[in-house]
Amino acid sequence: MAAQNALLTVAEMYRADALTIEGGVSGETLMEAAGAAVARAVAARRPPGTVAVLCGPGNNGGDGFVVARLLAGQGWSVRVGLLGSREALRGDAAVMAGRWNGTVAPLAPELLDGADVAVDALFGAGLSKPLEGMARAMVEDLAARAIPTVAVDVPSGVHGDTGAVLGAAAPASVTVTFFRKKPGHLLLPGRVLCGDLVVADIGIPDRVLDRIAPRLAENGPASWLSGFPWPRLDGHKFDRGHAVVFGGTRMTGAARLAARAARRVGAGLVSIACDPPAFPIYAASDPGTIVSPLDDSGSFDDLMADPRRNAVLIGPGAGTGPATCGHVLGALRAGKAMVVDADGLTAFADHSTDLYRALSDRCLLTPHAGEFKRLFGIEGDKLSQARRAAARAGAVVLLKGADTVISAPDDRAVINVNAPPELATAGAGDVLAGLAVGLMAQGMPAFAAGAAAAWLHGEAARAVGPGLIAEDLSEALPAVLRRLRGDS
Numbered sequence: 001m002a003a004q005n006a007l008l009t010v011a012e013m014y015r016a017d018a019l020t021i022e023g024g025v026s027g028e029t030l031m032e033a034a035g036a037a038v039a040r041a042v043a044a045r046r047p048p049g050t051v052a053v054l055c056g057p058g059n060n061g062g063d064g065f066v067v068a069r070l071l072a073g074q075g076w077s078v079r080v081g082l083l084g085s086r087e088a089l090r091g092d093a094a095v096m097a098g099r100w101n102g103t104v105a106p107l108a109p110e111l112l113d114g115a116d117v118a119v120d121a122l123f124g125a126g127l128s129k130p131l132e133g134m135a136r137a138m139v140e141d142l143a144a145r146a147i148p149t150v151a152v153d154v155p156s157g158v159h160g161d162t163g164a165v166l167g168a169a170a171p172a173s174v175t176v177t178f179f180r181k182k183p184g185h186l187l188l189p190g191r192v193l194c195g196d197l198v199v200a201d202i203g204i205p206d207r208v209l210d211r212i213a214p215r216l217a218e219n220g221p222a223s224w225l226s227g228f229p230w231p232r233l234d235g236h237k238f239d240r241g242h243a244v245v246f247g248g249t250r251m252t253g254a255a256r257l258a259a260r261a262a263r264r265v266g267a268g269l270v271s272i273a274c275d276p277p278a279f280p281i282y283a284a285s286d287p288g289t290i291v292s293p294l295d296d297s298g299s300f301d302d303l304m305a306d307p308r309r310n311a312v313l314i315g316p317g318a319g320t321g322p323a324t325c326g327h328v329l330g331a332l333r334a335g336k337a338m339v340v341d342a343d344g345l346t347a348f349a350d351h352s353t354d355l356y357r358a359l360s361d362r363c364l365l366t367p368h369a370g371e372f373k374r375l376f377g378i379e380g381d382k383l384s385q386a387r388r389a390a391a392r393a394g395a396v397v398l399l400k401g402a403d404t405v406i407s408a409p410d411d412r413a414v415i416n417v418n419a420p421p422e423l424a425t426a427g428a429g430d431v432l433a434g435l436a437v438g439l440m441a442q443g444m445p446a447f448a449a450g451a452a453a454a455w456l457h458g459e460a461a462r463a464v465g466p467g468l469i470a471e472d473l474s475e476a477l478p479a480v481l482r483r484l485r486g487d488s
């Protein structure tokens, strides 16, 4: 599959390189193509001027030498600075340095004096430790001068797999990477440091993906649209599932926001199961949402015994006491497709194994960073955090943020990048959980539902823009769904 949205880890990128070279394309050809793509990005931004090309000791630096030669041929005044000695260069990098007829100066900040543009070709996929010494000084000076910079593959200092900064990194105006994006291009802060991202085709054939079988992708409709539960002409509301949202007696808005989102995304029926004292509040809210008060005529387990109530969300405004744990475990025992969010997660913070034991891959956990830390206590970059949590819990984990990661227990993962900063507002998480349970009520598996919900959530927020409040999101959804389906 030539998945355009596939993300390759650094190791997988090296494998793609090797498979291509095995297939008869030389490393020099790849490097020439890589350098040409970077040179095009430089030339596209301004007419010829003075460019400082900062080359590292490896093939990232080799790309830099190609850029230097091509720009010089286009009338640019080119200065090349090299970290380390020319004699230390190996392989394709040494070949490209040999094709550079200009001078090579030792890497030093003075190279940047009077430069119109800088090309950051110090480190790319081979970054293996924090920058130090002259490499660090150079990158810090480049950042301080704020010279428009084109980064080769990744901004030097950014780790390709995590987006983390190792020591220092200079923000780029444009980053030119090759073949496919890496996680570090999408995870923060890497995404911000990259500036505009260009993915250049340098001659690596898509078929190498069949051999690599990447488990990671950039979230978008390509990942789940084929299984999206569009309503059928011959269907009726019971075909579209029944989502149950548990509503607590405080913060009653949370469950109402979630229930409305579940309805908007197409669940046939949505009900709020609530403690009796809160019944009047929920009953007075959305007329299309059923309200089921839990009292001696019907406990939560009684509701769970109804097979038509096939998807359950517990968390928004549920309260973090033992009753919430009881409801979560009751829904899981009943085999429901389940979203556990907010209080539903925090309620298990000091006895998480009780939750893990009951979970399955039909369950979606939707923690933000704080809930994640309380429940899982797993450190590291966001992608590995989500993957390890999904493996530990045996459930799909959606770890929220501007770079949301959705990870399944079988190690599939997508990184969602369309969330605008306006989503940092009260209630937005309740809406996201409601979208997910609404999709799961319609039969979408937890991983696809989490990915689709995160993407729809971001698109709805972008449609509203500044001034967004959580209530706007469900109202913005119909237009997003029409665009998704390609309605005229």
Ligand SMILES: NC(=O)C1=CN([C@@H]2O[C@H](COP(=O)(O)OP(=O)(O)OC[C@H]3O[C@@H](n4cnc5c(N)ncnc54)[C@H](O)[C@@H]3O)[C@@H](O)[C@H]2O)[C@H](O)CC1
Pocket: 013, 016, 017, 030, 031, 034, 056, 057, 058, 059, 060, 061, 062, 063, 122, 123, 124, 125, 126, 127, 128, 129, 130, 131, 132, 135, 152, 153, 154, 178, 179, 202, 204
């Ligand atoms: N298919 C492709 O993606 C292609 C990629 N190309 C370019 O090749 C680099 C990767 O090259 P590599 O030599 O493996 O590593 P780097 O050049 O990134 O690193 C150089 C070298 O530096 C050493 N090193 C690592 N970290 C540090 C540090 N903090 N301080 C000092 N030295 C460090 C380490 O020994 C590294 O090996 C890729 O990014 C692309 O730009 C090909 O040109 C085209 C095809």
Ligand SMILES: [K+]
Pocket: 060, 120, 121, 122, 123, 124, 151, 152, 153, 154, 155, 156
């Ligand atoms: K670089």
